[in-house]
Amino acid sequence: MDDPLTIAGQAFSSRLIMGTGGASSMEALERALVASGAELATVALRRTSPDARGSVLDVLRRVGCKLLPNTAGCFTARDAVRTARLAREAFETDWIKLEVIGDDRILLPDGAGLLDAAETLVDDGFTVLAYSNDDPILARQLQGLGCAAVMPLGSPIGSGMGIRNPYNLRIILEHATVPIVLDAGIGTASDAAVAMELGCDAVLLASAVTRAREPALMAEAMRKAVEAGRLAHLAGRIPRRLYAEASSSFEGLADLSAPLPEPDGR
Amino acid sequence: MDDPLTIAGQAFSSRLIMGTGGASSMEALERALVASGAELATVALRRTSPDARGSVLDVLRRVGCKLLPNTAGCFTARDAVRTARLAREAFETDWIKLEVIGDDRILLPDGAGLLDAAETLVDDGFTVLAYSNDDPILARQLQGLGCAAVMPLGSPIGSGMGIRNPYNLRIILEHATVPIVLDAGIGTASDAAVAMELGCDAVLLASAVTRAREPALMAEAMRKAVEAGRLAHLAGRIPRRLYAEASSSFEGLADLSAPLPEPDGR
Amino acid sequence: MDDPLTIAGQAFSSRLIMGTGGASSMEALERALVASGAELATVALRRTSPDARGSVLDVLRRVGCKLLPNTAGCFTARDAVRTARLAREAFETDWIKLEVIGDDRILLPDGAGLLDAAETLVDDGFTVLAYSNDDPILARQLQGLGCAAVMPLGSPIGSGMGIRNPYNLRIILEHATVPIVLDAGIGTASDAAVAMELGCDAVLLASAVTRAREPALMAEAMRKAVEAGRLAHLAGRIPRRLYAEASSSFEGLADLSAPLPEPDGR
Amino acid sequence: MDDPLTIAGQAFSSRLIMGTGGASSMEALERALVASGAELATVALRRTSPDARGSVLDVLRRVGCKLLPNTAGCFTARDAVRTARLAREAFETDWIKLEVIGDDRILLPDGAGLLDAAETLVDDGFTVLAYSNDDPILARQLQGLGCAAVMPLGSPIGSGMGIRNPYNLRIILEHATVPIVLDAGIGTASDAAVAMELGCDAVLLASAVTRAREPALMAEAMRKAVEAGRLAHLAGRIPRRLYAEASSSFEGLADLSAPLPEPDGR
C-alpha cells in the first residue's frame, strides 16, 4: 500500500522518525537506525571535539537518513533561533526541529517561547517542525504560524510514560491542517501503535530504542508497531462495548442433550 | 530471529492465532487469514447444511492453517466434552479450544464447568487449550490439570475492550508453566502489542479483524503488532519515570549569549 | 436522607464495613472504628492465647459494631465450612464472611471451592457473605446459591490497587439480586467513592485504614468517601464528553472592543 | 481538625469552590450552594437585563459566599483585563478568576494570552486566580508572575472527564509555591477526591453539580468527597503493590484437618 508521509512537500515511506540521542556507541546507533527503517533522524548541535567530529553525520549518510537538526538545550526563543541558524549553516538544510524548553528537569516546552521562535523562523524561511506540549490551543497557534508539522509530546522526554492524555491528542488531530508527529514519551512498541491508531501522521522517538536493553530489536519492534498502528487506523477498528458479541454463531448449534427418560424405562 | 511458539510440542512461527467467526464471506476470511500470517485457526462445530458445507475447511487448507476446533456455544461441561469428541471425530485432531460459557450475553467462562471439562478431556487424551477468565487461580488450576495452553481473556468476546486487567495477566504469566495465549477482547493493533509486551506467548482474535471495516488491512496490522509486541518484550523496554531524561546531552552546549554591554558602548 | 443498607433483612445506616486486621494496637483499632462510623466489622478465628484473649470482641462491643466472623486462612471448602461452624459456636451469629483462598501469596478466591462451601453453608442455615473474584459468572452463581451478599474484590487483599476492572463490576451490578459489597483492594478514599458511584451497596476494607500512616484520619476519609460516592450515585452524574460545555453562558457577553479608528482621527 | 485553605492571606474552612453556571434556577443554585458548604463562588460579568438583575449576588449574600468574578468569554488578554477592571468596579473586589480562552468549542486556556493578562492584572493590584492548562511550565510562569493561585484544569470545562493527566498535576504540585486549585473537568465525587489526594489545595467545579440530575445531592457528595480526599492526603495512604498482603494474620490458624486414618482403622 502506498501511503507516504508528506512534510513540507517531501514524501517519506517510513512514518518513524528517529532521534539519535542516548545510544551507547555509533555502531549501536547505526544498527538501530537500520532496523528502524527511519528516513529522517534528528541531531543536536554541539561544540565540536577533534576526536568525535562528524561521525553522526557519517552514520546518517550511510544509513540514508535525511538529517533533522534540533534546538535541544535552548531555553529561550532567542537561543533557539540562533541555534536554528547555525544548524542551517552547518548542515545546509532549512529543516529544524524547534525546541524551546521551559525547565531542565522536566524538559517540557515553553509555549510562549515556542510561539515567538516559530514565528521568527518561519519568517526566516525555515521548515519548522515544532516540538510542542499536548495543548490543543498551542498546537493550533503553531500551525497557524506556518509550522510544517506540529509534534506534541505524549509525555516528558525520556520518561517512557507513553501517551498520558490521548484526549488532548484527539482534539489536536481533529483540528490539524499539518502533519502531527507524536514526539517524546514513547516507552515501548504499543505506545507507538496507539499514537498511530489515534491518527498521528508519524512518531518520533529516541530513548525508547537507544536505551532499551537491545536497541536494534526495539528499533525493529518500533518499525512494525508504527506500521501496525497506521494500518489499524486505516482499517477502521471495531467499536468498544461493555458486553460480548459472539464470534461463533449460535445458529446451527447441535442438540447434544441426553434422551429424556421414558416412562417405559428405555 | 528464530523464536517459535511451541504448544504441545508443535512449533509455530506465527504467534497470532485467528478465529474465523464474523467474516462477511469466505473470500473476505481467506484474504484476512493470508494477511494475518496465522498458522492456526479455530472453527466451530455446527449442523451441516448442504449449501455451505466444507468451505471453512477448504479455506484453511488453502491458506495452510492448522485447524483448532472449539466448543463454542457449550454452557455445560458435558456439552463441551461431547462437542470435543465430535470435533475429534470430524477433523481427526485431538486439539480442542475448550469453552464452557456461563451466560449467553456476557459469554464469560464458567470456571467450575471449565475445570470439570478440562479434567475429562485431558484424561481422554485431548490437547486442551482452555479459554479462561483472567483469574490467576483458575489459570493455575487449568495448567495443573494438564492443559496444553491457558487462554485468558482480555475482555469479553467481541467487546473490543482490550486488556482490562493487565495486573491479573501479569500474575498469571509469572506463574505460568504452559503457553499463555491472550484470547478475546482485542480491539485494535495496540491491544495485541500490549498482550505480547506483557509476556503472553500468543494472541488469539477474530472479531477485531473479521468485523473491522477493512479486514485484510487489520489482519496485517495484527500480524505486525504481535511481532512488534514480541520483539519489544524481548528487547527490554526503558523504565517509566515521572520526570524527563534528556535524549540530547547538555554537554558541549554552545554559549550563544549576546556580549554584555561594555562601559565603552562597544 | 434515609438510605439504609439491608443485608439479610438487617438494616445498617453505614455503608462502610470494616475489617479489623492490620492495626498496630487495640487502641488504634478502636479509634479507627469510631472514626469510620462502621456498624459491621469482621474478625478472624484464631487459637486463643491467655494474654490477648477477647479484646477484639471488647472493642467491637464498645464501638457498637455487629461482628462478622470470616474464614480467612482457609484454602479448602472443608476448612471454610468447619471454621464457619466454629465461628457460629463461638460468637452466636450465623453470619459469615466466606473466604476460600486459592493461593497464599495472591490471596485470590478459589471459585470452585467457594461455590462448594457456599452451598453447604447456606443449606446449614448460615447467612453467607461471599468474598469473591470480580468474575460475573461466579458472582451470579453465588447469589443463585442463596448467598446474602456477594463481595467481589477490587484488587488483591492489601494491594491498595483500587478497582482494577470496573467493567466486570458493572456487569456484576447489572445482574445483582443481592447486595454487592466491594471487598479488598481499596487503597485510598477515591477508590471507595468509585465503588459506590458504580453502584456497589457497600465497601469493606481493612488495610487501607489500619496500615495508613494515620489510621483514624483515613477512617474518617473513608466514611466520607463512601457517603460521597453513594450520594453521587443517587444524584446522577453528568455525562462524559470529549469536548467542553461552557458553564458561563456566552449570552449577554459584553462588547469590549476598542472603537474603530475613524477617518477623522477621532 | 483545623486545616484552612489560605489564598492571598484569606482563610477558608471549605476547600470546595463553586462555579454558579448551569443551574436551572436561582432556587436550585441556592440549595446546591448550601449543600456544598462552599465559601467562595464565581460569577460572570454580563449585560444586565431588568428582569434577572442582581439575583446571583443576592443568592451569594444569603448563602454567605465570597464572590469571585471571572473573565469567562474573553478570548484575548485585552478583553480579560478590561473585564477584570469592570468586575472590580461592579463588585468592589480585586479578586479575579482569570480566564483567557483559546477556542469557543474546547474552551481551553490560551497560555500566551494568559501570561500577558496575568502580568497586567498583578501589576494593577488584582488578586489573580489563574485558570490554566495542566502545563507545568505555564503553571510555574503564572506563579512566578505573582498569581495568588494557579488553577489547572483536569479536563475541558463541562466535559466531566475528571483528571486526564494526573502526572502533569503531580509535577505542578511538586513545584507549587501558591495554592493549586483543580479547576474544570470534575464529573463526579471521586474525581474531586482524586484531586485532593494528589495534593491540590482546593477544587473548583460547577457543571458537575449544577447539571447533575439532583444538584443538591451532588453538591453534598462533592463537599464530602473534597473532605475525604483532603483527609486521605493527610492520612498517608498505603503503597500500591501487585500482590496481596494478608489483613488476617496466618498466625494462630487452627489445624482443622481430619485425623489421619490409623492402621487399626480407628
Place this chain on the structure above:
Amino acid sequence: MTVLVNGVPTELDPGATVAAALGVAGHTPTATGIAVALNGEVVPKGAWTTTTLGEQDRVEVLGAAQGG
C-alpha cells in the same frame, strides 16, 4: 419411524441406520470433515452403517463452521 435429523423430523424406514440419516442431510457414508451424534453421543465413522436408529432418535450431523 420418525427421527430428528439436525432438528428436522424425518421419516425413515424402521431399521434404518445412521448412514440413512446422513443421506437425508446430503452426505454419503464416506464423507469426511463431519461427525455424527446420536442422542448426544458420538457415533464413530466406522459405525455409521451398522448403528440402527429408533423412534424419536436425535441425529446431529455436524461440520466445521466459522467460529471463535
Place this chain on the structure above:
Amino acid sequence: MTVLVNGVPTELDPGATVAAALGVAGHTPTATGIAVALNGEVVPKGAWTTTTLGEQDRVEVLGAAQGG
C-alpha cells in the same frame, strides 16, 4: 444622537451622560453591583453623571450572571 446601550441602538439627547444610558437600561445612577464600559473602557461610578456620550458610542452596562 444614537448610542448603543448593551448592543441596542438608543436615541439620547446630545450631551447625554452615562447616567442617562444607565436609565435606559433600567438602573439609577446609585445602582450597586454593576459596572459600565464606554467603548471598552471602564467608567468609574464617580464619573457616570459627568461623562458625556457621543454619536455611535458603545455603552455596556454589566452585572453579575451565573458563570464558571
Place this chain on the structure above:
Amino acid sequence: MTVLVNGVPTELDPGATVAAALGVAGHTPTATGIAVALNGEVVPKGAWTTTTLGEQDRVEVLGAAQGG
C-alpha cells in the same frame, strides 16, 4: 495420655474431657466468645464437660482475632 491443645503436646489424665483441655488453655467451661474443635469438628459448648479425649487427639480452642 498426650493430646495436642492448640498444637502443644499436653499430658492429661486418661478420660479427661474437653473442659480439661480448655483449662490448660486458660479457659473455664463457662467461657464465652470461644469455640472448640476436636479433630477438626465442632464440639458444642453443651458437650465440653461430657466429651472425653483420646490419645493424640487434637483440640483447638479458638477465639476472635483481628482479621479481614
Place this chain on the structure above:
Amino acid sequence: MTVLVNGVPTELDPGATVAAALGVAGHTPTATGIAVALNGEVVPKGAWTTTTLGEQDRVEVLGAAQGG
C-alpha cells in the same frame, strides 16, 4: 589577544580571523558540517577568513552530535 574558542581561553594574534580560531579547534577553513557563532551570531562560511576577532570575543565551533 585572548578569545574564547568553545569556552577555552585561547591566545591569538591581534587581527586574527574566525578561520584562525577554527584552526585551534582542529578545523580547516573548508570544513563542512560545522557552523561558527561569534558572540552568539552566525558567521557564514564565506566570511570565516575575513571576519576578524577582538579581545574577549566568544567563538563557538559547532557540529552534529547525537540528540533528540
